[in-house]
Amino acid sequence: TPNDPNTATQYFLTKIQAYAAWDIQKGDTNVVIGITDTGTDLDHPDLVGNLKYNYTDPIDGIDNDVDGYIDNFTGWDLGENDNIPAVNANIHGSHVSGCAAAATNNGTGVASPGFNCKFLPVKIADASGALTEAYEGITYAADAGCQIINCSWGGGGGGSFGQDVIDYATINKNSLVMASAGNDNSSAAF
Numbered sequence: 001t002p003n004d005p006n007t008a009t010q011y012f013l014t015k016i017q018a019y020a021a022w023d024i025q026k027g028d029t030n031v032v033i034g035i036t037d038t039g040t041d042l043d044h045p046d047l048v049g050n051l052k053y054n055y056t057d058p059i060d061g062i063d064n065d066v067d068g069y070i071d072n073f074t075g076w077d078l079g080e081n082d083n084i085p086a087v088n089a090n091i092h093g094s095h096v097s098g099c100a101a102a103a104t105n106n107g108t109g110v111a112s113p114g115f116n117c118k119f120l121p122v123k124i125a126d127a128s129g130a131l132t133e134a135y136e137g138i139t140y141a142a143d144a145g146c147q148i149i150n151c152s153w154g155g156g157g158g159g160s161f162g163q164d165v166i167d168y169a170t171i172n173k174n175s176l177v178m179a180s181a182g183n184d185n186s187s188a189a190f
Helices: 011-015 018-024 092-101 134-143 160-172
Strands: 032-037 118-123 148-151 176-179
Touching: 011 018, 032 092, 032 134, 092 118, 118 134, 134 148, 134 160, 160 176
Parallel strands: 032 118, 032 148, 148 176
Antiparallel strands: none
16 A cells, blocks of 8 residues: 555545555556656656656757657657647646656655556647647657557547557557547447
């Protein structure tokens, strides 16, 4: 049982049997969850310890890792095309980051199913908070080596392009892509 003070308010931890799972495995710092969303709070005390830093591309104005992104030390903001994947108009991404990978058993805030896993923020929203680079975010996370890619967003329909992106991440990069479900209290495809 983690010592995070707000764990008692997290009913879903019991529902998904996180406590029993943690008796077997508490995650691994080598496992990176890509959070494709509206960005994250890069200074949040319950998130900063689990950020996945790209030490091969420090902040120095040079694309040291030659991946096409200059100084993507803490992820990337695809929506505004810069190296600061921080929330601005919509805090949803910070919430999702905490749900997936908040630092756990650190006496602060909440616990996360990822427990010891790291997360990579990939901001796919523009300045207004609209998700404008969602599929590009999945590709970025897969190329960055994320073993799990969280997509807490979606909609009706879909198509071959979206399927191609998922296939690329899954087949070519061995990433597990997780989509949102259940928010509309309906069994309709989302």
